[in-house]
Amino acid sequence: MTLKLGRHSFADDATLMMAIVNRTPDSFYDKGATWAEDKAFERVEQVVAEGAEIVDIGGIKAAPGVFIDPAEEKDRVVGFVDRVRQSFPGLVISVDTWRAEVGRAVCEAGADVLNDAWGGADPELVDVAAAYGAAIICTHTGGVTPRTRPFRIEYDDVVASAIADTTAYADRALAAGVDRESIVIDPAHDFGKNTFHSLELTRRLDEMVATGWPVLVSLSNKDFVGESLDLPVGERLTGTLAATAISALAGARIYRVHEVVETRQVVDMVNTIAGRRRPQRAIRGLA
């Protein structure tokens, strides 16, 4: 299905790199490296140069921590979205927020996508997306409260739960008036899940793809990779790319990543092997 992300449209066979840009002092991977606005802007420039189609700007780290109220969250992201919008008109701007109030402000500033990592915790977020013609990412969290860690959560079937919840969210977005081509589902690895759940979602991602909704995966350097290989943050790229390859083979469309270049190569290589993408330039044995 064609993807319409705010002002931008993509063909139904396009895969997209969504580069993570943190406006936080405490996110797990970069530990505040782009907390200063100019550093965050340099990160945007870098990922654009690396070929990212989307930036995902977040003002609150996912894990528990200092409470950030909506005003503070807006201070962190709205002006920044405006600056990125002015500088990169062709870039898709996504904002990682669960709050409708913040969503409204960033859409006014030029955001194209609302990435609701917390699975519809604020029911009015879909109305904001509909009002501004923005896309929405519908994630599965198992119903947990935003910014909490999973604790002894179990599922009869985690994939069935992810499909049921994300497609119900997608239907809710549709009913609220969001364009069908602007709705994306995300199993949300590690959110409300232990490592076994995230592994099973990776292994069975084709079942989510089979729903027909475009699938986003956010795998980058997460704990399920770290626990699978017993590696700390900073040493998880290879494991991340292995999970990326499996997801690409299953047909994921959007990849939320820290490392754009490496992920793009893996996704393109897998899709080329799968016969969904042609080699970039082939002459060996043909001349």
Add this chain to the structure above:
Amino acid sequence: MRRIVVVPSTLALLPEYAGIEDPIADLRRAVTDAVAWLPPGPVSILTSDSSPAARRIATALLGDRSDLPQDPDLTGMLVVANGTATRTEKAPGHLDERAAGFDEALRRGLATGDLAALKATDVVLGAELWAPDAAAFVGLAETAGAVSGVQVDYDDAPYGVQYWVVRWTCPS
């Protein structure tokens, strides 16, 4: 008047081997333009028997205009053949010092419509130089009769394989 076009037998001309970027964009443009210059209607195809791929390429280029059995009455002919594949160390058949001279003789024949020179092509040497199509140039010389106009659209060996795109006008 007959119109004859010579194009190379590189598999890169086949649509099933297309990549996102075209490694032979200039060549393909020359081939497409020359094929479009052929008279309307069915076109006869001349290839070497030893090169089945050349027929596939002709069919791909001509589509429903391909006329596989040769018909002497047709006013358009497509010859699918090229020079040696041993022009450089990176060439498919590596460098063979004899290749440049072999190709130069073919080039002269094609660029001047010198049928006697083409007829004298050493097909055995051609096979040694990875030019399995060379017999097609002999066939071309035998069928052309006489040449009244020549245009060389492409003459290069970008991957160590000698390609030409040539248009001939023949009075009969």
